Amino acid sequence: MELTVEHLILLAIPIISAIVGWFTNFLAVKMMFYPIEFIGIKPIFGWQGLIPAKxxxxxxxxxxxxxxRLLSVEEIVDRLDPKELTNSIQRRLKQIIRKLVNDIMQEVAPTAWAALPVQGKNLVYARIEMDIPNVVQKTISDFKHNVTEILDIKELVVKQLVAHPELINEIFLKAGAKEFPFIERSGFYFGFLFGLPTMVFWYFYQLWWILPLGGLIVGYATNWIAIKIIFEPKHPVKIGPFTIQGMFLKRQKEVSEVYSEIIDKKLMNSQNIADIVIHGxxxxxxxxxxxxxVNDAIERYVAIAQPYFALGVGSENYYKMKELAAKRLFERSESYLPYAYDYAHQALNIGDDLCKKMQGLTPEEFEGVLRPAYQADEWKLIVTGAVLGMAAGFFQVFFVFV
Known part of the structure; x- marks a missing residue:
């Protein structure tokens, strides 16, 4: 049997459907993540990746x-040992304290400080340095008891993800590293299968609207099926020798490890926690x-070492000195806190803790890790696939009749 142009056109229908299915699914995945910022004319004419946009x-x-639900701030912070944390920053803090003391005294009592001999200043430095561990440990202990008033986990996460949209893309892309390529490939296979009935209809009824309608169905169905396969069925279903479960849910153990590692290293790391504590x-x-x-330490020092110190500098300057000491020590925290990051990261152990708890979630709860935020906009991806498929169908009609 000799192949005619009509036969070639007929055979091309499922192949073109496969290409349309692949392209619409490929585009749907890309549209979820890119572009990171809106491109076009707001609010309608343009596009921004669904995930960065939301x-x-x-x-x-x-x-x-x-x-x-999985992490308790109180439980996490309670793992910090005030003594160990103090030891990690003590050396750097001593260096900073000397300059702080010198600057503050020159500001509030320049004459008295200038008149004090070097030996006297060294005694002041030594007394304060000796008291540093006590001050820091008490502050850390009180911080642990009042952590919910100081550390807002929601504020930390929202601030980081809003400021760094590429990070939220990374969370989804790495957690779904096997699912998203599957969505793209499946479009080709399902597109070919859906193209077969379109080919049959076209063989018997060469009506112009069959190809656009077939393209619309292919674009819609391939995207819809691909998304469903990722998350459905939630629980394993045994069919003969095969066990079927949503791809994402089936990889719960692996996804939990990837997700927790990103959260631990790039989102809820020691540096970001310290930043929100200081600036939040x-x-x-x-x-x-x-x-x-700090005021308590100054009071004790003045009472024990130099009872008439407050009288010497004047009551107004004395209170100003106490205020400046606490404020400057707080403001300079970014100079010494980084020395505690390594210890704090090991002590908090957020990644391992989160991973174990995620692996223990039910399928319904685990689905909530990635899907809910963009689930409301899944229809946009499906409709986009349908529109592109229909456009491809019109192209086929144009090719056939022209």
Whole structure:
């Protein structure tokens, strides 16, 4: 049997359907993540990746569904040993304290400080340095007892993910590293299968609308099926020798490890926690603790070592000195806290803790790790696939009739 142009056109239908299925699924995946920032004319003419566009909402969902439920701030911070943490920053803190003392005394009591001999200044430095561990340990202990007023995990996560949309993309892309390529490939296979009935209909009824309709169905169905296969069925279903379960849910152990590692290293690491503690909404509460223990140390020093010190500098300058001491020590925290990051990271152990708890989630709970934030917009991806498929169908009609 000789192949005619009509036969070639007929055979091309499922092949073109396969290509359309692959392309629409490929585009759907890319549209989830890119571009990171809106391109076009807001609010309608243009596009921004679904996930970066909803990073604020997604960050809040991550906190509520995962971090808020699985991680207890009190439990995590309680792992910090005040003595160990103090030891990690003590050497650097001593270096900073000397300059702080010198600067503050020159500001509040320049004459008295200038008149004090070197030996006297060294005694002041030595007395303060000796008291540093006591002040730091008491501050850390009080911080642990008041952590919910100082450290807001939701604020930390939302701030980081909103400021770094590429990070939330990384969480999804790495956690779904096997699912997203499958979505793209499956479009080709399902597209070919859906193209076969379109080919049959076209063989018997060469109506112009069959190919656009077939393309629309292919684009819609391939995207819809691909998304469903990722998350359905939630629980393993035994069919003969095969066990079927949503691809993402089937990899719960592996995904938990990847997800927890990113959260631990790039989101809830020691540096980000310290940053939100110092600059976040609870920083004023932390400053109050620092003031409390610094002032207490100054009072003890003045009472024991130099009873008439307050009279010598004047009551107004004395209170100013106490205020400046706490404030400057707090402001310079970024100079000495980094020395505690390594210890704090090991002690907090957020990654391992989160991973174990995620692996223990039910399939319904685990689905909530990645899907809810963009689930409301899945229809956009499916409709986009349908529109592109229909456009490909019109192209086929044009090719056939022209």
């Amino acid at each position: 990073r604020q909402e997604m960050a809040e969902i991550e906190v509520e569904l995962v971090l808020g 909404s609870g920083s004023e509460n932390l400053l109050e603790l620092v003031e409390l223990h």
